[in-house]
Amino acid sequence: MEAFRDAILQMIKASKEELAVFLDLCHLKTFSKNEIALQPGTIPQEVLFIKSGLIRVIITDRDGNEHTIHFAMENQFITDYSSFILQQPALYSMQALETTEVVVLPRKAIEWGYKNLHEGEKMGRLVAEFYFIYQDNRIKNIYSRSPKERYEAITEVFPNIHQRVPQHMIASYLGITPVHLSRLKKSER
Amino acid sequence: MEAFRDAILQMIKASKEELAVFLDLCHLKTFSKNEIALQPGTIPQEVLFIKSGLIRVIITDRDGNEHTIHFAMENQFITDYSSFILQQPALYSMQALETTEVVVLPRKAIEWGYKNLHEGEKMGRLVAEFYFIYQDNRIKNIYSRSPKERYEAITEVFPNIHQRVPQHMIASYLGITPVHLSRLKKSER
DNA sequence: AGGGGGCGTTAACAAATGTTTAGACTCGCT
DNA sequence: AGCGAGTCTAAACATTTGTTAACGCCCCCT
Secondary structure, eight states: OOHHHHHHHHHHOOOOOHHHHHTOOOEEEEEEEEEEEEOSSSOOOEEEEEESOOOOEEEEOOOEEEEEEEEOOOTOOOSSSSHHTTOOOOOOOESSSSHHHEEEEEEHHHHHHHHHTHHHHHHHHHHHHHHHHHHHHHHOOOOOOOHHHHHHHHHHHHHTHHHSSEEEEHHHHHHHHHHHHHHHHHOOO | OHHHHHHHHHHOOOOOOHHHHHHHEEEEEEEEEEOEOOOTTTTTOOEEEEEEEEEEEEEOOSSSSSEEEEETTTTESSSSSHHHTOOOOSSSEEEEEEEEEEEEEEEHHEEEEHHHSSHHHHHHHHHHHHHHHHHHHHHHHHHSSSSHHHHHHHHHHSSSSHHHOOOHHHHHTTOHHHHHHHHHHHHHH
């Protein structure tokens, strides 16, 4: 749980005691490769903190096509956060692309934290702000850069992604077809 | 300041006293039609709460093309929130499309609120969560729906927009050209 | 009242992106 | 060692979207 504790202490000050109680409300879990970490349609009851591995976030459109929305990697929190906050059925689905070890933060633990950690609400604010900024960046990129430019810049957001994720999933993340991405790479040379 | 007070009380409980102090740190301001409400490149020092009117949020790409990212309307908070949080130069620019009355929340007021309102941090969390959910919805839409579908659904997010905003700005928001939007409308009939 | 700028539509053409199909390659599994 | 599934590239063709230019309309400003 070391990296997880550090991630919290990077955001807020917390005494050993209160932190110990909080950590005690969480537990570890391991997803095997290709395992589904969140089933769409279910109401998310937990946030995951990734210790190792990689989770792909997917949305399925009306025609049944899957679109890759996000890759969650080491030291990131991940869930269908909107659905978690609103306690509504998830639209996203999440799939472990590698064997993935996570810390599970059940909703009860998080609510306990908001109320009982001295800076619990602040931690919630900082997490929400952090992921807001991430989303905002994506929107900036989508509006102001071409798929090709976004491809060239992708390692800024996801280092190692080319070693860890098949190219057609990257294409899906960029919002283009695998065939077209292959073409863009060719034209670049 | 009534609507503003209500917006706060909808999120958190606050005593009359602390709320009065907080409101006192804020002030009113009016932007005339077409006035720039935020200059890109400057570091945002305030959040605006719109009492009446409409502000368009714009990003300018490397080639100088403007892209409409958002329309902020009555009872919404608006600023370049990412840049505000990080205290970095704004990438967005904001333009009043109508005469627009706002409550100005200076950064000092917000920081005072986080520290001194009983539920100040919670308010910050709820605001960040609210705008996270908004961004997340946009991303879901962009990935899983065509421009045409998004056009047809736009009044869910921005009621009255057709009466208040020229069509070419809506096209820009949808990420397509005005000519193409015109074409889509035609094919719909 | 008149003029001019902004706006929406249309058409013709250009460029970008998707679709389908095929082939070659890798790599894990038996 | 060899099979098979998954993956990437490639080419040909289809569709979507952008670009440019022209026209008519409206309405805001003086």
